[in-house]
Structures are given as C-alpha cells and as structure tokens.
Amino acid sequence: MTFVMPDSSRPRLVGSAGEAHDRGMQPTYSPPRAGISLTGLEKSFGPVHAVRGIDLDIAPGETVAILGPNGAGKSTTIDMVLGLSRPDRGEVALFGMNPTDAVAAGAIGGMLQTGSLIGQLTIRELVRLTASLYPNPHGVDEALALTGLADIADRRTEKLSGGQTQRVRFATAIVADPELLVLDEPTVALDVEGRHAFWSAMRNFARDGKTVIFATHYLEEADAFADRIVLMAQGRIVADGTSTEIKARVGMKSIRATLPNAPMDKVSALAGVATAEQHGDAVILTCTDSDTALRGLLAAYPDAHDIEVLGANLEAAFLALTGDPVDNLITQEALQ
Amino acid sequence: MTSVTATLSTVATAPVKPKKPSPLTYTRYELLRTFRNKRFMLFSLAFPLLLFFLVAGPNRHQKLGGINFATYYMVGMLSWGSMAAVIAGGARIAQERSVGWHRQLRITPLPVRTYFATKILSGYALASLSIVLLYAAGISMGVHLSAVHWLELTGYVLVALVPFAVTGIVLGHLLTIDSMGPALGGITSLFAILGGAWGPLASGGFLGTAVKWLPSYWLVKAGQTVVGGSAWPAQAWIVIGIWTAVSIRLAVRVYRHDTQRV
Numbered sequence: 001m002t003f004v005m006p007d008s009s010r011p012r013l014v015g016s017a018g019e020a021h022d023r024g025m026q027p028t029y030s031p032p033r034a035g036i037s038l039t040g041l042e043k044s045f046g047p048v049h050a051v052r053g054i055d056l057d058i059a060p061g062e063t064v065a066i067l068g069p070n071g072a073g074k075s076t077t078i079d080m081v082l083g084l085s086r087p088d089r090g091e092v093a094l095f096g097m098n099p100t101d102a103v104a105a106g107a108i109g110g111m112l113q114t115g116s117l118i119g120q121l122t123i124r125e126l127v128r129l130t131a132s133l134y135p136n137p138h139g140v141d142e143a144l145a146l147t148g149l150a151d152i153a154d155r156r157t158e159k160l161s162g163g164q165t166q167r168v169r170f171a172t173a174i175v176a177d178p179e180l181l182v183l184d185e186p187t188v189a190l191d192v193e194g195r196h197a198f199w200s201a202m203r204n205f206a207r208d209g210k211t212v213i214f215a216t217h218y219l220e221e222a223d224a225f226a227d228r229i230v231l232m233a234q235g236r237i238v239a240d241g242t243s244t245e246i247k248a249r250v251g252m253k254s255i256r257a258t259l260p261n262a263p264m265d266k267v268s269a270l271a272g273v274a275t276a277e278q279h280g281d282a283v284i285l286t287c288t289d290s291d292t293a294l295r296g297l298l299a300a301y302p303d304a305h306d307i308e309v310l311g312a313n314l315e316a317a318f319l320a321l322t323g324d325p326v327d328n329l330i331t332q333e334a335l336q
Numbered sequence: 337m338t339s340v341t342a343t344l345s346t347v348a349t350a351p352v353k354p355k356k357p358s359p360l361t362y363t364r365y366e367l368l369r370t371f372r373n374k375r376f377m378l379f380s381l382a383f384p385l386l387l388f389f390l391v392a393g394p395n396r397h398q399k400l401g402g403i404n405f406a407t408y409y410m411v412g413m414l415s416w417g418s419m420a421a422v423i424a425g426g427a428r429i430a431q432e433r434s435v436g437w438h439r440q441l442r443i444t445p446l447p448v449r450t451y452f453a454t455k456i457l458s459g460y461a462l463a464s465l466s467i468v469l470l471y472a473a474g475i476s477m478g479v480h481l482s483a484v485h486w487l488e489l490t491g492y493v494l495v496a497l498v499p500f501a502v503t504g505i506v507l508g509h510l511l512t513i514d515s516m517g518p519a520l521g522g523i524t525s526l527f528a529i530l531g532g533a534w535g536p537l538a539s540g541g542f543l544g545t546a547v548k549w550l551p552s553y554w555l556v557k558a559g560q561t562v563v564g565g566s567a568w569p570a571q572a573w574i575v576i577g578i579w580t581a582v583s584i585r586l587a588v589r590v591y592r593h594d595t596q597r598v
Contacts, residue, residue, distance in 0.1 A: 082442075082443050083443070084439055085595060103442075103445060104445050104447075106444075106445045110440070112436060112439050112440060113597075114439075115436025116435040116436065117437075118435060120369035120372040121365060121368070125368075128361065128365075130444065133444040
C-alpha cells in the first residue's frame with residue numbers, strides 16, 4: 001500500500017496496474033494504457049480548488065471505490081473522467097482514448113450523482129431508449145431482471161419511489177454493457193434492503209470483467225464491494241490500497257479514559273496504540289487494535305476510569321490523514 | 337427480489353457484432369414523450385384556436401388588408417401557434433436538465449446532430465398538429481383556398497419555423513424550469529406581435545423597417561403573401577437564413593457549455 005502524503009511535492013503514481021496484478025486481482029496482466037489513467041488532474045471553481053493533482057491508474061477489471069467525505073473532490077474527479085468537465089490541468093485516458101472518444105465509442109456507462117428520470121415513459125421504454133444509443137447493448141429484459149425491475153417495468157417513471165428510481169438509473173447504466181462503469185454515490189437514496197439489492201446486482205455486472213469506479217462516503221460499502229479503495233480528501237488522494245489496508249488505517253477506533261498525570265510516553269508505547277494525546281485529565285488513544293490497547297491500559301493503569309471506546313470516525317480519519325487546518329472553503333462545502 | 341440472481345453472462349457470451357446504433361428508437365420515444373405530455377399539448381394547442389374563434393368568429397364577414405378576415409386571422413394564429421409550439425418543443429429541454437438528463441445523455445454515444453434533429457422534429461410534430469387544427473378551424477369559418485395555396489402556405493410556414501425550432505433548443509439549455517413559463521410567454525408574444533400575427537402593425541417608420549428583420553414577420557407574411565397572391569421576396573429567405581445560422585451557432589455553443597449540474 002502506498003500512502004501519498006498531501007504535501008508531497010512530486011506527483012507519484014499510486015496503485016498501478018502492476019500492483020493490482022501482484023495482488024492477484026487481475027489474472028491476465030494488461031498494460032496500464034489499456035485501463036484508466038488519470039495524470040496530474042486539477043480543477044478549480046472560482047476560489048475553490050476542488051481537485052488538486054490526482055494521479056491514478058486503474059487496471060481493466062478492477063472495482064475501485066473512491067472514498068471520501070463531502071467536498072473531497074470525488075464528483076469533480078468523476079465528471080472529468082466522464083468528459084463532463086474539462087480539467088484545468090492534467091489528462092484523462094480511458095482505454096487509451098480521451099473521454100469524449102471513449103463515450104462516443106460506447107465504452108462508458110454511468111450513473112451520476114444528481115438526477116432523476118425523464119417522464120412520459122415507462123421503465124422499460126426508458127431502458128430500451130438508453131440501450132438503443134449504444135453500439136452493443138445488453139438485452140433490455142436482462143437489465144430489468146438484474147435490477148429487480150421486471151415486475152414493474154411497465155410503470156411510468158414519474159410514479160416511482162426513490163429506491164426504484166435509483167434502480168432504474170442503474171439499469172440504464174448497465175444496459176449499455178460498458179467497459180467502464182462509473183457510479184457517483186449510487187446508493188445515496190437507498191434503504192438498507194435497497195443497498196443490498198443494488199450491490200448484489202453490481203457484483204453480477206463486475207463478474208463479467210468490467211472495470212467499475214464508484215464514489216461513496218460509506219467505508220462499509222467501499223470495504224464490501226471494492227478490490228481497491230482510493231481515499232480522497234481536500235482534492236487529493238491521501239491513501240490507496242486494498243480495502244483491508246484502508247480499513248486498518250481509517251477504521252481506527254479510539255479510547256478515551258480519565259487518567260490524571262498519565263506518563264504519555266509510556267501510554268503511547270502500549271501495544272495496539274498508534275498515537276496518544278492528553279486533554280486535561282483525559283487521555284485519548286488512537287488505536288490500531290483497540291482490544292489489545294484497552295487490556296494493556298487497564299493492566300498498566302488500574303486507576304484509569306470513565307473509559308469510552310469510540311468507533312471509527314471517517315471524517316476524523318480523513319482529517320488525520322490530510323494533516324492540519326482544514327481548508328475553510330472545503331469545510332463550507334461539506335457543511336452544505 | 338429473486339430476479340436479482342439473474343446474470344448477464346449468458347448474454348455476454350452470445351456472439352454479438354458491434355453495430356452502429358440507429359437513432360430511430362430515440363426519436364420515436366422523444367415523439368411519444370411529446371404526445372404523452374397531455375397538459376403541455378393542451379396548452380400549446382388550445383390558445384391559438386381559442387383566440388381564433390373569439391376574434392375571427394364575430395368578424396368573419398369583414399376584410400383586413402384586402403384579405404378575408406377569417407383567412408387573415410387563421411394565418412396569424414397559425415403563425416403564432418406553430419411558432420409557440422416549436423419553441424416550446426425545444427424549451428422542454430429545461431425540464432430534462434432539471435432532472436440531470438442532459439448530463440446522463442452526454443455520457444452516451446448519442447451524436448449531437450441526432451439530439452438536435454430529434455428535438456427539432458418533436459417541435460415540428462407539435463407545430464404540425466397546431467397547423468392542422470387551425471386549418472380545420474379556418475375551414476369551419478369559411479376560409480377558402482385552392483389546393484396549391486394550402487400546400488404553398490404549409491411549405492412556407494414550415495420553412496419559416498426553422499429558426500424558432502432552434503431558438504427553442506437554445507432557450508431550453510439557458511433557462512431553468514422556473515423561468516421557463518414567463519420567458520416563453522414573453523418571447524413568443526413579442527415575436528408574434530412584432531411579426532404582425534395578432535394584427536397588422538403600422539408599416540413604414542423605424543419599427544416598420546425593423547420588424548422586417550424578424551423571422552416572425554416573414555412567418556406571418558408567408559401565409560399572407562400566399563393568400564394575397566404575391567411571392568415571398570428574397571429578403572424573407574435572407575432573414576430566415578441569418579436567424580437560422582445564428583441560432584444554430586448559439587445552440588451548439590450553449591449545448592457545449594451545458595454540462596454542469598443544474
């Protein structure tokens with residue numbers, strides 16, 4: 001796993017196709033040019049520097065999650081991958097083509113973040129319309145079956161629930177049978193059951209050796225469905241690795257305990273503790289293994305009390321990874 | 337949800353040759369969408385008809401500008417009605433944009449040309465319906481034209497509508513769904529009034545000369561010259577040509593820039 005520190009001055013390629021190969025995710029090796037390659041991408045909107053230098057190579061057949069809080073630059077990056085927005089600097093190559101040509105060739109399918117459906121059509125008609133635009137689409141009935149829409153396929157698109165709408169949007173994305181499927185926060189409007197159905201349909205699609213990129217701010221989703229997680233914060237990639245690696249890094253729990261006059265050097269050296277901080281009488285231990293750390297803490301300091309174990313906080317983890325002061329503009333975006 | 341277990345791999349292994357997608361399905365569904373939008377249809381078609389009956393009805397034995405009043409007013413109302421219909425046809429894009437469809441379409445291989453052609457075609461489909469209804473209304477009020485004149489009238493009107501159809505697309509990409517109603521109402525009324533669709537404007541003077549550079553003037557004149565017997569002058573072709581060229585350039589421009597979330 002490569003961690004790219006945000007302040008590193010020279011751009012580094014992280015998670016190359018070769019790595020993917022080494023991890024055994026891609027049985028037949030393909031050179032990086034055959035996949036997706038983002039080089040030095042930057043994009044600003046007025047004063048907001050939304051994307052600040054993204055370098056990323058994705059091998060064909062990989063399922064990659066772009067994980068990050070709101071305002072991390074995920075959607076902006078995805079818009080540039082899809083050719084909906086032009087980078088200020090840098091380059092996007094999709095299977096050796098620029099986004100416009102890749103889209104024209106029918107190689108790209110996508111489900112964008114915002115959006116509902118156009119009206120005056122039934123679900124089946126809308127999926128058929130989309131299929132008709134692509135050179136080599138899947139069968140409409142198969143796409144409807146795969147997304148669990150077969151039973152309501154003759155219903156008008158204006159009369160659907162949020163979850164159904166989302167599934168129709170997914171059906172229109174996969175009916176294209178694209179080489180690359182891009183999903184921008186696809187499960188944002190779904191309940192638990194809807195998410196489950198969505199991802200099992202996704203798995204069937206990815207099984208055909210297609211490349212999938214999806215943006216999410218749910219660590220659990222990225223963990224469960226991606227081969228690889230790219231962590232974004234404040235317009236940069238801050239970490240890139242397998243889900244296990246990323247989870248270990250951002251999934252860190254912390255222990256808070258009241259322990260007056262704690263010898264911080266000894267506390268931070270406890271097994272399972274990554275960092276220790278002192279806040280008045282309290283100590284806060286950020287842990288790679290909170291169970292081990294807690295046992296060690298109690299064994300060494302039986303007078304520690306008011307102990308709390310706090311779950312992984314993704315936002316906090318992002319801030320920890322990106323280092324200090326949060327960009328005001330980004331924070332404002334995240335608050336919206 | 338047992339159907340989720342179905343897999344696409346069976347389909348994927350079937351030998352399918354890549355083919356060039358045909359625009360017919362897209363165009364067919366766009367037309368279907370236009371005609372399924374009942375409220376939109378009703379309001380686009382009803383007002384010109386209503387105004388025609390209200391104004392032409394009581395005056396049907398009069399003459400206006402040397403032309404039978406009912407004929408004059410039928411031509412005026414069909415200019416206005418068909419113009420409003422083609423503009424509204426394109427302006428429906430604003431609604432599609434509000435649900436993000438413009439971005440979704442942009443990541444499909446649909447050629448821009450097909451997209452524009454289909455939008456223009458669905459505007460024309462609605463305009464044609466408006467024209468046919470007004471013909472029927474005119475005939476019921478005693479409008480009498482020879483077969484050649486009916487055909488000439490139709491032909492000229494359809495040509496003069498081209499810049500308006502493209503203008504509709506421009507507006508669809510510029511306006512939001514909230515601003516659409518007032519903007520369309522204002523723009524079509526202005527074009528109609530200045531073009532003389534609702535009654536003759538004073539000829540001569542600055543205004544009289546200026547309005548001759550509006551495509552709606554020639555849209556209205558298309559009908560009147562046919563029924564009055566005189567030909568469409570070169571200026572008509574030039575004005576329609578210029579407006580068409582300019583509106584196409586604008587449409588391409590606004591379409592290119594319209595890739596963001598609305």
